[in-house]
Amino acid sequence: MRVRRVFDTIALALTAYFAVRGLVRPEGVGDLLFPILAVTLYLALTLLALYVEDPIPPLGAEDPDPAGGAPRERAGSTLPRWAAFAVLAGTALIPLLVTAYTPPADRTASHATWYLGAVGAALTIVCARHRPIHAWIGIGILALHSSLTIGLLPALSLGLVGSAVWVAIAQLLLVFTDRAYRDTARLAALQQATSAWQASQAVRRMERRQRVQYALAVAGPILSRVIAADGVLTDEERTEARLAEGRLRDELRGARLLDDDVRDAIEAARLRGATVTMFDEGGLDDIAPEDLDAVRHELADTLRQTDAARIIIRTAPDPQVAITIVGRSPGGEGLTEEDDLQLWREVPRPGASA
CATH class of the missing domain: 3.30.565 (Heat Shock Protein 90)
Structure with a gap:
C-alpha cells in the first residue's frame, strides 16, 4: 500500500507538471480553448490509467505462466483491457489535437511538445499496471506522429527518448517486482507448509509417546516379572504375559x-x-x-x-x-x-x- 501511494504521488506530480506546460502560452498566442481541451483529455486519461480497477476479479484469475501453465502471481493490480485501449486511443488523439492548434513554426516550442513527455508518462502508468504491450504500441504511435510532424531527431531530443526510457524502466521494474512477489509468495507457502508439517510431526510424536506410556503402564509390570523370573512363570502369569504382549502390539499397530x-x-x-x-x-x-x-x-x-x-x-x-x-x-x-x-x-x- 505504501509503494502504491508513492507511485501515485509521483505520477500525479508529473501529470501536474505536463498539464502546466500544456497551458503556459507565450505572449500573443491565441485562445486557450483547445489547449485546455487537450490538457483535460490528458488528465482524464491519467486518472483512468491510475485508478480504474476490475470490479471483482474472478477467483484464479492470475495470468498463466508461459513456461509451465501454472498461475503466475503479480504484484499490484492489472489495468482492465478496455481501459488500456481507452488510454491508448487518447494518447494517439492528444498529439493530433496539439498539432492541429499549433502553427507549424511553433511545433518545436515547449508549449507544443509537452505531449511527448505527457503521453510517455501516461503510457508508463499503463506499463506499470501490467499492460506493457499497449504501452509500447503507444510509444510507437507517438514516435510515428512526432516524426511526421517535427522530425525524428527533434522528437528524440525533445522528449521521445525519455518517454521510451520511462516505459522500459517501468517494464523492468514490473518484471523484477513480479518475480520478487512470486518468490515471496512461494517462500510464504513453503514456510506455511513447513509449519504445518512440524505441527503434525509434533502431534504424532505426542501420540507415540502416549501410546508407549500406556503400553508400558499395561505391559511393564508383567514384563518386569518375566525378566525377574527368567521366563519361569505360572499359568496365570503366562496368560497375563500373553495379554500384555497383545495389548502392546495393539497399541503399536x-x-x-x-x-x-x-x-x-x-x-x-x-x-x-x-x-x-x-x-x-x-x-x-x-x-x-x-x-x-x-x-x-x-x-x-x-x-x-x-x-x-x-x-x-x-x-x-x-x-x-x-x-x-x-x-x-x-x-x-x-x-x-x-x-x-x-x-x-x-x-x-x-x-x-x-
Missing part, C-alpha cells in the same frame, strides 16, 4: 482403532483363547472423532458377538469401508483353505453411500 470399549472386547476374546490381530493402514485418518467413536462401538459389538478362534481386524484407505473384520475357525497355520470363514464384517465408512 492399531491405536486409532482402540478405545476402552474395544480394548475390553479384544481382551475378552483373547481370554477365551482367540487370536486377535490388528492392522491400521491409515484408513481412519480422515474420519472425524465423533464418527470414529461410532466405528469403534460397532467394532466392539462385533467382537463380543463372535466366537471365531482367529480374528483379523484391518483398516485401509477405502471410500466405502472403514474396517474389515474377518473371523476364522482353527484349521492350520496362516490363512489357508483349511480355515473356515466364520465372520466377515465390513464396517461402513461414515457418510459413505450404500
Whole structure:
C-alpha cells in the first residue's frame, strides 16, 4: 500500500507538471480553448490509467505462466483491457489535437511538445499496471506522429527518448517486482507448509509417546516379572504375559482403532483363547472423532458377538469401508483353505453411500 501511494504521488506530480506546460502560452498566442481541451483529455486519461480497477476479479484469475501453465502471481493490480485501449486511443488523439492548434513554426516550442513527455508518462502508468504491450504500441504511435510532424531527431531530443526510457524502466521494474512477489509468495507457502508439517510431526510424536506410556503402564509390570523370573512363570502369569504382549502390539499397530470399549472386547476374546490381530493402514485418518467413536462401538459389538478362534481386524484407505473384520475357525497355520470363514464384517465408512 505504501509503494502504491508513492507511485501515485509521483505520477500525479508529473501529470501536474505536463498539464502546466500544456497551458503556459507565450505572449500573443491565441485562445486557450483547445489547449485546455487537450490538457483535460490528458488528465482524464491519467486518472483512468491510475485508478480504474476490475470490479471483482474472478477467483484464479492470475495470468498463466508461459513456461509451465501454472498461475503466475503479480504484484499490484492489472489495468482492465478496455481501459488500456481507452488510454491508448487518447494518447494517439492528444498529439493530433496539439498539432492541429499549433502553427507549424511553433511545433518545436515547449508549449507544443509537452505531449511527448505527457503521453510517455501516461503510457508508463499503463506499463506499470501490467499492460506493457499497449504501452509500447503507444510509444510507437507517438514516435510515428512526432516524426511526421517535427522530425525524428527533434522528437528524440525533445522528449521521445525519455518517454521510451520511462516505459522500459517501468517494464523492468514490473518484471523484477513480479518475480520478487512470486518468490515471496512461494517462500510464504513453503514456510506455511513447513509449519504445518512440524505441527503434525509434533502431534504424532505426542501420540507415540502416549501410546508407549500406556503400553508400558499395561505391559511393564508383567514384563518386569518375566525378566525377574527368567521366563519361569505360572499359568496365570503366562496368560497375563500373553495379554500384555497383545495389548502392546495393539497399541503399536492399531491405536486409532482402540478405545476402552474395544480394548475390553479384544481382551475378552483373547481370554477365551482367540487370536486377535490388528492392522491400521491409515484408513481412519480422515474420519472425524465423533464418527470414529461410532466405528469403534460397532467394532466392539462385533467382537463380543463372535466366537471365531482367529480374528483379523484391518483398516485401509477405502471410500466405502472403514474396517474389515474377518473371523476364522482353527484349521492350520496362516490363512489357508483349511480355515473356515466364520465372520466377515465390513464396517461402513461414515457418510459413505450404500
